[in-house]
Amino acid sequence: MTETPTIDDVRAAARRIAGHAVRTPLLSNAFLDEVTGARILIKPENLQRTGTFKFRGAYNAIASLTPQVRSQGIVAVSSGNHAQGVAEAARLFGEASTIVMPADAPEIKKRRTERSGGRVVTYDRRTENRDAVVAAYIARHGGTLIHPYNDFHVIAGQGTIGLEVAADCAALGIVPDEVLVPCGGGGLSSGVGLALRDAYPSIAVTLVEPGDFDDYRRSLAEGRIVANAATAGSVCDALLAPSPGDIGFALNRASHARAISVSDAEALAAVAFAFRELKLVVEPGGAVGLAALLSGRAASFHGQTIVVVLSGGNVDPDVLQRALAVEDRP
């Protein structure tokens, strides 16, 4: 039996991250409402510390360790956003972090991780097994591994996004009908769904995946965890987990979540829309919820109040350039 966090764990996470994570706002955009025919509430986690929601879960997981365990060091495996979240969270506790990254990870992500005090250990993707590298590292040096999504406290931390959305909706007197959440391994979506279903028991929770990485959709359909065939090959690099984590999967099933997918072209069009209209820098994987709205795939949004989580903004300038090159509409 998988132990899953409850709304009380999310509330405890909110108390832990307060003053460290950015309390992101809930935004609206009149033009987006017009083109979708819906009332869209934007949760911009690209404005979060380190540029993505990952900081919330990482901070909560590290805060939940005993000081004694924490002092033995923090370890994570990531080539991107989780790396920066963990390194920055560990830094705030004055603890060392080691991030295992492929040697060919983008230089800028290595440098940003190091900027937050993370020690980057690289391995060769072609000749070395990542999990073996991490196991060997921990056997030798000690430390606690923070999983990017299949972790009780990480999911509780991501759930704080849902608490904030619910509080802001309450202040505005709004009841949302649906939430659209980018989905890779399911840590973000399961936490957000947990918190929002607590506030709004009938809210629809929709996970949005990249086209060829629809492991969550297939897993929900089959009622068991199945994996993606590919592990690379989408512009949504933040959403390429091999399969759903079992903690998030149990939560998402309990939330009656459904999953839909968008193409790379649709994700890039959403990045361009965010740039031109929302004036927000969003990475493709962070924009898939917006892509689902804009691509016209979901006429059912019409007249609804929809929360869309923009999960991250660590986009490479050349990817943005690709997105903007597609069309230059006003």
Next chain:
Amino acid sequence: MTETPTIDDVRAAARRIAGHAVRTPLLSNAFLDEVTGARILIKPENLQRTGTFKFRGAYNAIASLTPQVRSQGIVAVSSGNHAQGVAEAARLFGEASTIVMPADAPEIKKRRTERSGGRVVTYDRRTENRDAVVAAYIARHGGTLIHPYNDFHVIAGQGTIGLEVAADCAALGIVPDEVLVPCGGGGLSSGVGLALRDAYPSIAVTLVEPGDFDDYRRSLAEGRIVANAATAGSVCDALLAPSPGDIGFALNRASHARAISVSDAEALAAVAFAFRELKLVVEPGGAVGLAALLSGRAASFHGQTIVVVLSGGNVDPDVLQRALAVEDRP
């Protein structure tokens, strides 16, 4: 004697724009605080309707007209942000707007103005006098001209930014020491200064101009309105008003405002910083306050609590590209 708005006029503007303008949040960024050694409160008016603060003043000015006068049409002269603000505000009142633009204005700005229902009338910069074109248009067709900055109600509308900042600071228990505001004709800065000096009588109001367009600094120093020598030639296209408007000038003098300037290179570096670190799309003219912080010109910021207004986000992709090309630091 110039009639200037009071804090009550700003409060009345806030009531008028409520529900139409975006109530923009007050953001913070841990990395920005670290690099500046200050506590920076970011007011992101790039998230405002039409992408800049201009909508606030335009809406308030149009709302302040009698229905009878309003129904005779709205006219504005602008090649950029004011055009979109006026057209969008007029649209919300169901009124026609006519925007006089140079024929060589960027196509995208024409299209965006038209998207908001504005009728674009072009003139030839080389052979026609802009003011004569507008006067002829109004003589023939009627309509009320909304000045981009030297207008009582426009300034009161921009002042609502200051009210929101003060309310958010109060909620956070923060007293800001200084506000940095981009400055062209002085409509934004004078309104914001008015509202913030009401809440914090000793707050320092600092206007930030582009390097060679320091008409406000010279005007404040001389105690009378003086003009810029040039009318073009800065990347901060939003800040190239020929000279301070007299309403804003009177208010800024009353606020004991000072003016500083930044170079084009510093403005572009701030655009890049906003993109990489804040995940916000900001145009050069909107980023000059941030540029003043980052350029190290003002060591006096250290340890202070500083409000910085990011006034707009309508940046051309090629200008962003130029900004990002300068350096590629993490």
